[in-house]
Amino acid sequence: LAKTTQPISMDSYEGQEVNITCSHNNIATNDYITWYQQFPSQGPRFIIQGYKTKVTNEVASLFIPADRKSSTLSLPRVSLSDTAVYYCLANNSGGYQKVTFGTGTKLQVIP
Amino acid sequence: SQTIHQWPATLVQPVGSPLSLECTVEGTSNPNLYWYRQAAGRGLQLLFYSVGIGQISSEVPQNLSASRPQDRQFILSSKKLLLSDSGFYLCAWSDGGGTSGRVGQFFGPGTRLTVL
Structure with a gap:
């Protein structure tokens, strides 16, 4: 694994963009x-999944460089309700995970 | 759409008593099923997973056991609870046969277990 x-x-303050970086x-x-x-x-609630480059959905964007040794979760214009714990995982996509x-x-999003 | 149910939501049990937590999934077939435990302020610890009826794999040695009597039912049990079994127990499913079209794992609401 x-x-x-x-x-x-x-x-982060409300309304700001938040970037959380993960190394793998x-x-x-x-x-x-x-x-x-x-x-x-x-x-936990699934937010987003990607393999490389950029993936975007209605909740967040995920940036993955070519070497795939890191990734960045980007949350646009956070609100207080985005206060939570965010987990980054590297796993196989299908089958047993x-x-x-x-x-x-x-x-922690600050007013 | 798929839904996952867990019960009970909270449970207070004395040391040495038995335990049975149930998890059911609706809206998909042949899911992969998982039991996790989360201690306060900690990450999730994978306890068991199952890829099919009667197929259980244990990740950590403990006094807990799991069973999968039906395709979409997963049960976590113990014959005698320990104080260290207290925690937040989460059941999750992932697509086992490609029928749901969904990626990732999807978690139930959890059971808060306190062993006194």
């Missing part, structure tokens, strides 16, 4: 990068 490293915590130096060729969001007392959720990045 590819180990991922991300900042323990981040603070040992990512395997068939691994995808997946990001989850978790609120207190809830299960043996993944390791680390401690994630705790994002």
Whole structure:
């Protein structure tokens, strides 16, 4: 399993764009990068997944450079409700997904 | 659409008592199923996973066990709870046969277990 490293915590003001970077130096060729969001007392929620370059959906954008050793989750114009823990994972896309959720990045959005 | 249910939502049990947590998935077939535990302020620890009925793999040695009696039912059990079993238990599913068209893992609401 590819180990991922991300900042323990981040603070941001409302309305700002937030970028959370994750490093995964040992990512395997068939691994995808997946990001989850978790609120207190809830299960993680899938946000976005990508393999390389850029992926965008209604919630976030994911930037992955050509070497795939890192990735950046970008949250546009955050609000207080985006305060949560964000997990970065490197895992196979299909079938059984043996993944390791680390401690994630705790994002605190400030009014 | 797919939904995942867990019950109970909260549970307080004495040390040495048995445990049974249930998870069911609707709207997909042959899902991969997972049990995780999360201690306060910590990341998720994968406990068990299953790729089919009766097929259970354990990730960590412990006094817990899991069973999958039906395609979309996953049960976490213990014969005798320990204080260290307290935590937030989460069930999740992922697409096992490509029928849902969804990627990633999808989590239930969780069960908060307190062992006293």
